[in-house]
Amino acid sequence: MLDQILVPFTDLHLMFLIAMGTLFGVVKGLLPGLSVTMAVTLLVSLTYTWDTIPAIVTMIAVYYGGVYGGARSSILINVPGSASSLAHTFDGYPLTKRGEAGVAIGITTIYAVIGGAIGLLFLGLAAPYLGELALGFGARDYFLIMFLGLLLVGGLSEGSMAKAIFVAGVGVTLGIVGMDSLTGVERFTFGNLELKSGVNYIACMLGLFGLSEVFVQLHNMGKIKADVIIGKVLPPLIYLIKFMPLTIRTAIIGVVVGILPGAGGEISSLIAYDHAKKTVKNPTRPFGKGAYEGLVAPEVAVMSTNGGSMIPMLTLGIPGDAVTAVLIGAMTIHGLKPGPMLMLETPELFWIILGSALVSLIFIIVWGLSAISFFARVILIPKYILMPIIVFFTVIGSYGINNSVHDVYWMIAFGVIGYLLKLYSFPTGPMVLGIILGPQMDVYLRRAIITEEGSILGFLTSLFVHPISLILTIFVLFTLLAQTDTYKKMSKQLFQKFSKKSA
């Protein structure tokens, strides 16, 4: 185990890739409007021809670097680099206005590494056991987990649940285009030969996360106004000890949220910030006015979420969020099958992934603390230069999948669809999850029904008979119930009653 964790530390080629991947992720992450998902998706298509380990290791580095980099633009220009760094604007930007941008960046860098390391610790401890446990999961359990993932990604992300379910439905439908893996029957192919092998989800992701984001950015090509004084970088050492309890609590929040299928850093950072506001009695400054705790909490949570979301990804083959959905796609392309069998057949890869994430954390310190002025200038790259380059990458990326222009057309089509979805406040994440999970959900559902001798009633009964299925069914029902108006009304009334009593 230790030998495998140390592989990225000792192999110079891998270390170089991780260093570059982390740098690419940080740069991508700090550019507002360009998501980590987009960065990782681009890399999936670009590293298509690489060997498995270098490709996966680079993507993990981009993932960690990108999630960390998102906080930078929140702090410096009050524009979140990614959805998960929204909470960093609350106290990060006030610090910049006070001339303490350097300290804000220093805090996020140090706590990103601490949070990331705690997340990885949980991953290393929990994944092998969960992997073993997952071997006992039945087809219906997998179906339920995937269904729950789709519900959660909709319920917890932007927009209404109905919109998310609809988009996920479109994704599932697109995912099952082609030959059915159980029977070989063609579905929704319209006799087209190209559609027989299904819709290429990498092209779809490049369109939905890449091109569509560029289209949204085209609405305002105004320059970023920034006059940033960096100041000193490292916070006083005493704060490391002072913030330790908050760090541990918010790291646990991050890991738990990460484990939930569909919930990612954007949720954990806000929960952690809210938690810090409620529990820290004497913050360094009032929250919202530059409290260091207001930066520590979301940063630790966001980075520990990475480790948490890799737990279901690697042990069950279920994405924790959109980025891990892309990573699952990448692993599949390289002939791997994320899930219990990955832990059983190629455990060395699991430990190498963990080791590469650790190396990436080291490079986060290196890049994060060494080139602050350079990164501040990167944010100011005019959009008229940046946008064409990103489109260029998405075109090349989609072409590179099969060396086919048809994939570029798909990418453009999905770019337009993604743009329209964003314009009308529909979330795009559920579509990608739907495309990836759809075919698997279909197979697992039918297998579960076949196990019950083709009876739907038997299948429904089995959901309440088997303990794991029962727990998952309760989760699914609760998630659905939590979206109803009656539940929202009731919980609001209860909350008001409770607050009156405590007052």
Next chain:
Amino acid sequence: MVAGKYISTLLIVISLAVVAMSFNIEGQSVFDPTSPAFFPALVGVVMLISALMIARRGVHSPSSAQVEDKAPKPIAGNEEAEPEKEMYEIENITQKGINIRLLLFTGLVVLFAVLMNYFNFMVLSFFFLFGAMLLLSREKIVRSLILSVIFSVGFYYIFVYVFHFVFP
């Protein structure tokens, strides 16, 4: 509001199409839960229910969606924080101008894709980058020209020698 109604109708039509297509899968019955037609039909029905719920609640207009996107939202209890200044210069452009820019840019991307099989990739990528930069910046011709040359040549060699790409 009118666009919202069209969108709602479109969603219902898409859902119905999925259900109808499921019925048309050759030699399969949607009523047999083990057949390949069952799951798509089920998804279609779920989509239809969601589409009806969306139609009931209404779809927000694009303009409100954009305004929502721009500024970071405060969370509960943080509202007392002083209002932040706008960090992006607001561009002096009409909605019509944005639409034209979007259409031209999309056209440029499509043209880039269509011509990929017919032109030398490095030359084509130079024209695409230059055209797109010019379209978006409108004035900085020399700067756009220099950057396009650097990027198209640089990226070509990176993709060929680092990522082992085979261009058309």
